[in-house]
Amino acid sequence: MSGIHVTTKINGDEVQFVCEADESLLDVLRNRLGLTGAKEGCGTGDCGACSVTVDGRLTCSCLVLGAEVDGHDIGTIEGMAMGDELHPLQKKFIEHAALQCGICTPGFLVAAKALLDHNPEPTETEIRFGLAGNLCRCTGYDKIVRAVQAAAEEMNSAKKIQQKVA
Amino acid sequence: MPLDNPSANTRKYKLVGTRPDRQDGFDKVTGRAKFGADAVAPGQLAGSILRSPHAHARIRSIDTSKAEKLAGVKAVVTRADFPDKTAGDSGLFDILTNIMARDKALYEGHAVAAVAAVSPAVAKQALKLIKVDYEVLPHVTDVDEAMKPTAPVLHPKLFTEGLAEKPKKPSNIARRYEFGHGDVEAGFAKADIIVERSFKTEATHQGYIEPHACLANVSPDGSGELWVCTQGHFMVRDYCARLLGLEISKLRVTASEIGGGFGGKTTVFLEPVALALSRKANRPVKLVMSRDEVFKCTGPTSSASIDVKIGVTKDGLITAADATLRYQGGAFPGSPAEFGAMSAFAQYHLDNVRTIAYDVVTNRPKQAAYRAPGAPMANFAVESMIEELAHKLGMAPIDFRIKNAAREGTRSSYGPVYGPIGLLATLEEARKHPHFKAPLGPNQGRGMAAGFWFNFGGQSCVSLNIPVDGTVTISVGSPDIGGSRASMCLMTAEELGIPYEHVRAIIADTSSLGYNDVTDGSRTTFATGMACILAARDAIKKLCQRAARMWGIPEEAVTWEKGYAKPAGANAGNFPPLSLKEIAAASGGTGGPIAGHHEYSADGAGVSFATHICDVEVDPETGATRIVRYTVLQDAGKAVHPSYVEGQFQGGAVQGIGWALNEEYVYGKDGRLQNAGFLDYRIPVCSDLPMIDTKILEIPNPGHPYGVRGVGETSIVPPLAAVANAVSNAVGVRMTELPISPPRLLKALDTVSLAKAS
Numbered sequence: 038m039s040g041i042h043v044t045t046k047i048n049g050d051e052v053q054f055v056c057e058a059d060e061s062l063l064d065v066l067r068n069r070l071g072l073t074g075a076k077e078g079c080g081t082g083d084c085g086a087c088s089v090t091v092d093g094r095l096t097c098s099c100l101v102l103g104a105e106v107d108g109h110d111i112g113t114i115e116g117m118a119m120g121d122e123l124h125p126l127q128k129k130f131i132e133h134a135a136l137q138c139g140i141c142t143p144g145f146l147v148a149a150k151a152l153l154d155h156n157p158e159p160t161e162t163e164i165r166f167g168l169a170g171n172l173c174r175c176t177g178y179d180k181i182v183r184a185v186q187a188a189a190e191e192m193n194s195a196k197k198i199q200q201k202v203a
Numbered sequence: 204m205p206l207d208n209p210s211a212n213t214r215k216y217k218l219v220g221t222r223p224d225r226q227d228g229f230d231k232v233t234g235r236a237k238f239g240a241d242a243v244a245p246g247q248l249a250g251s252i253l254r255s256p257h258a259h260a261r262i263r264s265i266d267t268s269k270a271e272k273l274a275g276v277k278a279v280v281t282r283a284d285f286p287d288k289t290a291g292d293s294g295l296f297d298i299l300t301n302i303m304a305r306d307k308a309l310y311e312g313h314a315v316a317a318v319a320a321v322s323p324a325v326a327k328q329a330l331k332l333i334k335v336d337y338e339v340l341p342h343v344t345d346v347d348e349a350m351k352p353t354a355p356v357l358h359p360k361l362f363t364e365g366l367a368e369k370p371k372k373p374s375n376i377a378r379r380y381e382f383g384h385g386d387v388e389a390g391f392a393k394a395d396i397i398v399e400r401s402f403k404t405e406a407t408h409q410g411y412i413e414p415h416a417c418l419a420n421v422s423p424d425g426s427g428e429l430w431v432c433t434q435g436h437f438m439v440r441d442y443c444a445r446l447l448g449l450e451i452s453k454l455r456v457t458a459s460e461i462g463g464g465f466g467g468k469t470t471v472f473l474e475p476v477a478l479a480l481s482r483k484a485n486r487p488v489k490l491v492m493s494r495d496e497v498f499k500c501t502g503p504t505s506s507a508s509i510d511v512k513i514g515v516t517k518d519g520l521i522t523a524a525d526a527t528l529r530y531q532g533g534a535f536p537g538s539p540a541e542f543g544a545m546s547a548f549a550q551y552h553l554d555n556v557r558t559i560a561y562d563v564v565t566n567r568p569k570q571a572a573y574r575a576p577g578a579p580m581a582n583f584a585v586e587s588m589i590e591e592l593a594h595k596l597g598m599a600p601i602d603f604r605i606k607n608a609a610r611e612g613t614r615s616s617y618g619p620v621y622g623p624i625g626l627l628a629t630l631e632e633a634r635k636h637p638h639f640k641a642p643l644g645p646n647q648g649r650g651m652a653a654g655f656w657f658n659f660g661g662q663s664c665v666s667l668n669i670p671v672d673g674t675v676t677i678s679v680g681s682p683d684i685g686g687s688r689a690s691m692c693l694m695t696a697e698e699l700g701i702p703y704e705h706v707r708a709i710i711a712d713t714s715s716l717g718y719n720d721v722t723d724g725s726r727t728t729f730a731t732g733m734a735c736i737l738a739a740r741d742a743i744k745k746l747c748q749r750a751a752r753m754w755g756i757p758e759e760a761v762t763w764e765k766g767y768a769k770p771a772g773a774n775a776g777n778f779p780p781l782s783l784k785e786i787a788a789a790s791g792g793t794g795g796p797i798a799g800h801h802e803y804s805a806d807g808a809g810v811s812f813a814t815h816i817c818d819v820e821v822d823p824e825t826g827a828t829r830i831v832r833y834t835v836l837q838d839a840g841k842a843v844h845p846s847y848v849e850g851q852f853q854g855g856a857v858q859g860i861g862w863a864l865n866e867e868y869v870y871g872k873d874g875r876l877q878n879a880g881f882l883d884y885r886i887p888v889c890s891d892l893p894m895i896d897t898k899i900l901e902i903p904n905p906g907h908p909y910g911v912r913g914v915g916e917t918s919i920v921p922p923l924a925a926v927a928n929a930v931s932n933a934v935g936v937r938m939t940e941l942p943i944s945p946p947r948l949l950k951a952l953d954t955v956s957l958a959k960a961s
C-alpha cells in the first residue's frame with residue numbers, strides 16, 4: 038500500500054501526514070500525530086469519546102478517514118485551552134466534579150463546546166440532547182449537565198460585560 | 204506522643220467534607236492524562252487475538268505456520284505457549300484457560316491464538332492465516348437450561364460442591380450455598396399472607412468506556428514491564444508472573460489512568476498474552492481490545508433466575524423469608540451467587556430466613572465483578588416482593604420497610620450482628636423527602652427500594668514523603684477510578700494539619716510500593732484512605748522527633764497540633780511552635796529525609812445501606828419508559844469529598860436504571876452474542892435521564908478514624924427494584940423480568956388488557 042499525503046490544520050497549526058487509505062482520522066491523530074486526547078471507546082460512532090471538530094462541526098473522528106480531512110480545519114481537545122488558561126468548560130468540569138474516570142471527558146468537552154458555539158444559552162433539555170451522542174458510564178450525567186450550565190452562564194455574563202464595556 | 208483522635212462523631216474537620224478541585228483534573232480536561240491505550244514504546248509491535256466463533260467447540264488442532272511466515276509477523280502464541288504452571292490452583296487454572304483456550308473453546312470470543320506484528324493491519328492479516336480445526340459441540344447459555352440434567356456439560360471434571368454428598372456425575376452446577384437462621388417453615392406457619400414469585404434478570408456489562416489495553420515489554424533476561432489499565436496492578440503482576448513463570452519482583456507493572464472499571468478490570472485478559480508475545484518477539488507489544496471484544500470476551504455480570512417466598516402477619520411483620528437464587532457466571536465457576544444469597548434479605552430484621560444459591564456455568568464469557576456483584580439481582584427480586592406485600596397489606600411500602608428494617612443489633616441474614624448502620628436513617632429521610640410528595644401524572648408510577656452492600660477492607664500500603672519545602676507526596680497503590688486521589692490528599696492534609704494544596708498523590712508502580720489489593724469492594728477511600736491517615740501519623744511521630752532534636756528536649760515532650768510541633772507542656776520548655784515546613788527544611792541536618800509509612804490489612808469496612816425512590820412515565824403505545832424523578836439516599840459514614848460521593852451515588856443509580864430498562868446480553872440460537880456494540884447494547888445516555896437527586900447521610904463507621912464507609916457499590920443495588928416497582932405501579936402489572944425493555948413491557952400490557960377483556 039502506498040500512503041496518501043494529507044495537508045490539514047489542527048488546532049490552528051498546519052500539519053502534514055501520510056496515512057493509509059483505510060485509516061481513520063482517530064488513528065491518525067492518536068498513532069501518527071501523538072494527539073491521544075481523543076479516545077477510542079467503540080470505533081463505530083456510538084460513544085463520542087473520539088469527538089473532534091471538522092471545520093467547526095462536531096464529528097466522530099473514528100468515522101472519518103484521515104485522507105478525507107485534506108484541506109480542512111480540525112479541532113481537538115488539545116487545542117481547547119488558550120495557553121495556560123483553561124476554557125470555562127474545562128474549569129467548570131473540574132469544579133463540578135463532572136468527571137470521575139475522565140475517559141469520556143475530552144469527548145464531552147469538545148461536544149459541549151460545539152453545542153455552546155451554536156447555542157450559547159441552551160436549556161437543560163437542549164444540553165441533554167446536545168450531548169446524547171457521548172457516553173459516560175461513571176457520572177450519570179448529572180454533574181456534566183451542571184458543569185455545562187455553569188460554563189454557559191459564565192461565558193454569557195463575560196460576554197455581556199464585554200458588550201457593556203464596548 | 205499523644206495523637207489527637209477525638210471520636211469520629213464529634214470531630215470537627217477542616218478539610219474532610221469540603222469539595223476542592225481534584226489535582227489530576229487539569230490533565231484530564233486537556234487530554235494529557237495517559238490511559239491504557241495512550242502509551243507508546245520504541246519499536247513496539249501491534250498485537251491481535253484470534254477468537255472462537257463458536258459458543259462451544261473442541262479445538263482439534265491449530266496450525267499457525269502460514270501466519271508465522273507472513274512478512275512482518277514477529278510472534279504467534281497459542282495454548283502451547285501457556286504451559287500449566289498453576290500447581291493445582293483451580294482458580295488460577297481457570298484464568299489461564301480463559302486467557303487462552305486449551306482443549307475447548309467455551310464461549311464465542313474465547314481467545315485461541317494471538318499474533319504480534321509490525322502493524323495492526325499485518326497482525327489482522329496474520330490472524331486470517333491461522334487454521335483452527337473445531338469440532339462444534341452443543342452449547343447452553345441460559346441458567347435454568349444449564350442446570351437441567353440433559354444440558355451439555357462444559358467441564359467433565361466439574362462436580363457440584365457444597366452438597367452433603369459428592370454427586371456421581373459432573374454437571375454445570377459448580378456449587379451450592381446456603382445461608383440463614385431460624386426455622387423458615389415454622390415462620391411461614393405463623394404468616395397470614397404468603398407470596399411467592401419467580402424473577403429473571405439478564406446479564407449486563409460494566410460498560411466502562413475505555414476498552415482493555417496494555418503495553419508489555421519483556422527482556423530476554425526475564426525482567427519485564429507492563430503498562431496497563433486495571434483496577435489493581437499488583438493483582439496483574441502476581442497473576443501474570445504466576446501464569447508465565449516469571450519472578451514477581453522482576454515484573455514491574457504501572458497502572459495507567461483507568462477509564463472506568465466497575466469491577467470489570469479486576470482480573471487479567473490481555474496482559475499475560477501481551478507478555479508472552481513480547482517475550483517471544485523480544486519487542487514491546489501493545490494489545491488493545493475493540494468494543495466488540497470487550498462485550499464478547501470480558502466479564503459481563505451474571506444473569507439470574509430467582510424464586511422468593513415471604514410470609515407476613517396481618518399487621519405487617521415478616522415471619523419468614525426464603526429465596527433460591529441461580530446465577531450463571533459464564534464458562535467458569537465463580538458467579539456471585541454467594542453474595543446474592545448473603546445480601547438478598549440483608550436489609551431486614553428476620554427471625555426466620557434462608558437463602559440457597561447455585562453457581563452455574565454456561566457457554567458465555569467468564570463473568571467479572573460488577574459493582575456490588577450479585578446483590579442487585581437478588582435485591583430486585585426481594586424488593587419487588589416487599590412492594591407487592593405492602594400493597595396486599597394496604598400499607599405504604601415505606602412504612603412496611605421501616606417496620607421490618609434491620610437496625611443496630613439485628614442478626615443479619617448472612618450471619619453477623621450489625622453495629623451502627625444507616626438503613627433506618629435513609630428510610631426515615633426518604634419518607635420526609637419532597638420526592639414523596641411530588642404529584643404523579645397520567646401513566647406515571649412511583650417505586651422505591653432499599654439495598655445493602657458489605658464493603659471490603661483489604662491490603663493497602665502507603666508511603667508518604669516530605670521534601671525540604673514542606674510539601675507532601677503520598678504514594679498509593681490503588682488506581683484512581685473516580686477521584687480517589689483527591690480523597691487521599693484531603694485525609695492526609697487533614698491529619699497533618701496542612702493545606703490540601705500541599706499534598707500530592709501518585710499511583711506508584713508495583714516495584715515502588717508494597718502490595719495493594721485491587722480497587723474494588725468500595726475499599727479505596729476506606730482502607731487506602733486509612734493507610735494514608737496512619738502513614739501521616741507515622742510521619743508526625745518522626746516530625747516530633749526532629750522537633751525534639753532541634754529543641755534539645757525528649758521526644759515525649761513534643762506534641763503535634765494543627766500542622767505544628769509544640770512543647771507538650773510548660774515543663775517541656777518554652778519554644779515557639781515549629782511548622783511542618785520548618786522541620787522539613789531542617790531535615791537534612793536532623794537525621795535526613797522524613798517519611799511516613801503504613802502497611803496493613805484493613806478490617807471494619809462497615810456495611811452500607813441506601814434507599815432509592817424513582818418515578819417513571821410509561822408510554823403505553825411504544826412500551827418505552829422514561830425516568831421522571833430519581834432520588835438516592837445513602838449512608839456514607841463520612842463523606843470525604845462530597846462531590847465524588849454524590850457522583851458515586853448518581854453513577855451507580857444510572858447503571859442500575861440501564862440494567863432495569865435496557866441493557867441485556869442477547870444470544871442467538873447459535874450461542875452467539877447478537878448485540879456486541881453500544882448501538883444495540885444501549886446504556887443510558889444524557890437525554891434519557893433527569894438530574895439524579897442525592898442525599899448523603901453520615902452514620903460514622905466505628906472501624907475508621909474519620910467514620911468513612913465505602914460508597915461506590917451500594918448505589919447500584921436498589922435501582923433495579925426501584926425502577927421495576929415504579930413501572931409495575933404505573934401499569935398495574937408486576938414486572939418480574941429485567942430489562943423492562945419496550946417489547947417486554949408491551950407484552951405485559953397485552954396480557955393485562957387481554958385478562959381485562961375476558
Ligand code: FES
Nearest residue numbers: 079080082085099
Ligand atoms: S470511538 Fe468514535 S464514537 Fe466511539
Ligand code: FES
Nearest residue numbers: 137138173174175
Ligand atoms: S467519567 Fe468515566 S466515563 Fe465519564
